[in-house]
Amino acid sequence: MAAGRSAGSHRSRMIVGALAVTQTVGYGTLYYAFSVFLVPLATDLNASTTAVTGSFTANVLASAALAIPVGRWLDRHGGRALMTAGSTAGTLLLAAWSQVDGLWQLYAVQIGIGIASAACLYEAAFAVIIAWHTPEKRSMALLALTVVAGFASSIFLPLTGWLVNQYGWRAALLILAAVQALLTIPAHATVLRPAPGRPADARHRPLRLKAVLADRPFWLLTLGFTAHSAAVATVGVLLIAALVDWGHSPTFAATVAGLFGVLSVTGRLVTTGLQRRFRTTIVVAAIFALQGSAAVVLALAGRNAIAAVVAVTSFGLGFGVGSIAKPLLLAERYDTRRYASIAGVLVVPMTIAKATAPLAGAGLHVLSGDFAGVFLATAATCAVGAAAIAAVPRPHYYRPPCHKRAMRSSTSARRCSDMPSASSRRGREAGSNM
Numbered sequence: 001m002a003a004g005r006s007a008g009s010h011r012s013r014m015i016v017g018a019l020a021v022t023q024t025v026g027y028g029t030l031y032y033a034f035s036v037f038l039v040p041l042a043t044d045l046n047a048s049t050t051a052v053t054g055s056f057t058a059n060v061l062a063s064a065a066l067a068i069p070v071g072r073w074l075d076r077h078g079g080r081a082l083m084t085a086g087s088t089a090g091t092l093l094l095a096a097w098s099q100v101d102g103l104w105q106l107y108a109v110q111i112g113i114g115i116a117s118a119a120c121l122y123e124a125a126f127a128v129i130i131a132w133h134t135p136e137k138r139s140m141a142l143l144a145l146t147v148v149a150g151f152a153s154s155i156f157l158p159l160t161g162w163l164v165n166q167y168g169w170r171a172a173l174l175i176l177a178a179v180q181a182l183l184t185i186p187a188h189a190t191v192l193r194p195a196p197g198r199p200a201d202a203r204h205r206p207l208r209l210k211a212v213l214a215d216r217p218f219w220l221l222t223l224g225f226t227a228h229s230a231a232v233a234t235v236g237v238l239l240i241a242a243l244v245d246w247g248h249s250p251t252f253a254a255t256v257a258g259l260f261g262v263l264s265v266t267g268r269l270v271t272t273g274l275q276r277r278f279r280t281t282i283v284v285a286a287i288f289a290l291q292g293s294a295a296v297v298l299a300l301a302g303r304n305a306i307a308a309v310v311a312v313t314s315f316g317l318g319f320g321v322g323s324i325a326k327p328l329l330l331a332e333r334y335d336t337r338r339y340a341s342i343a344g345v346l347v348v349p350m351t352i353a354k355a356t357a358p359l360a361g362a363g364l365h366v367l368s369g370d371f372a373g374v375f376l377a378t379a380a381t382c383a384v385g386a387a388a389i390a391a392v393p394r395p396h397y398y399r400p401p402c403h404k405r406a407m408r409s410s411t412s413a414r415r416c417s418d419m420p421s422a423s424s425r426r427g428r429e430a431g432s433n434m
Contacts (some may be wrong), residue, residue, distance in 0.1 A: 085120075168169070224385045290314055295315060
């Protein structure tokens with residue numbers, strides 16, 4: 001028995017490590033690299049940057065369209081085959097991207113990359129992590145994954161820029177395709193395995209998706225995370241333009257915006273630490289509210305360099321919080337045998353908001369003639385997100401995690417190490433087919 005637990009623990013650590021690498025590489029090659037290719041692509045294809053950017057929007061929307069069917073597949077069959085197929089398709093599409101000669105080809109490739117991303121990036125990886133870990137170990141596993149993957153932009157933006165400068169954008173894409181092939185396909189194919197079965201959970205009837213959709217807290221979570229996705233996407237896309245418009249140099253603007261990568265990792269660490277002592281919803285709502293306050297400061301005092309740095313730092317702390325909080329809150333409340341399907345429903349409006357909110361922000365800027373209105377609207381959006389998350393009630397079967405009960409008595413600590421929590425036995429039912 002002990003040997004089985006040890007082997008399972010070793011395998012789960014291998015899976016977390018493998019996914020940390022594949023998500024870093026996948027996001028770097030399939031997502032972040034696009035911004036580096038934007039200008040050379042537009043030049044070579046004789047197209048406007050707006051038209052080229054539209055292909056990336058199509059990419060994101062294609063990923064959203066596949067979220068629900070991908071979630072159902074993950075719940076039924078696990079992540080190994082799907083993530084291997086997704087990373088393989090991503091490799092082939094990166095190579096195909098290097099050969100495009102027209103806009104229609106670029107759009108076709110980007111839509112394909114969006115489909116591949118739905119199969120092999122965060123949502124699929126989260127489903128695997130949820131299935132393999134008990135509630136007490138879940139937050140640390142998700143933290144390890146997202147902290148490492150949080151450096152994807154910091155690694156791949158400069159790397160891709162260097163490759164483009166040295167070899168041109170077509171050769172750079174072929175090199176990224178090789179990196180994708182070597183570091184993601186073998187890891188998904190050889191390391192991922194179905195999660196160990198939990199016989200006790202088989203006695204519990206899986207929660208139907210229809211029941212989740214009739215649950216008011218689910219829609220509060222959906223509203224909260226969708227609003228937050230809209231706010232983060234708007235600031236991420238328009239911050240540099242706003243800072244330059246307010247009189248700061250392009251170098252200053254790019255440097256300040258570059259803080260988001262490190263700050264997103266910091267925010268995840270802070271969130272995980274605080275949720276050990278406070279309810280996750282309260283921690284997340286507080287961070288969303290802090291971001292709203294930072295957006296107000298940018299709107300009112302963004303022309304001041306010190307105020308801008310302070311505001312961007314505050315906003316950046318929440319930049320990556322949604323990615324770690326969403327799976328934790330869904331797994332805490334609902335049957336984890338349906339985790340991927342439930343998450344797929346929630347991801348659709350989040351992804352649509354991520355794709356369209358920057359366009360709405362740019363339109364508001366054109367109408368108002370200033371970025372202040374954009375950031376005030378962003379602050380209001382953050383406030384909506386914070387209020388929605390704060391209003392989510394505790395699950396009726398809630399039991400404090402072991403690390404909280406262990407603080408109260410050594411007996412509780414011993415019990416935590418020997419048996420699963422009540423919430424694991426009754427509500428979360430982590431016996432997935434992953």
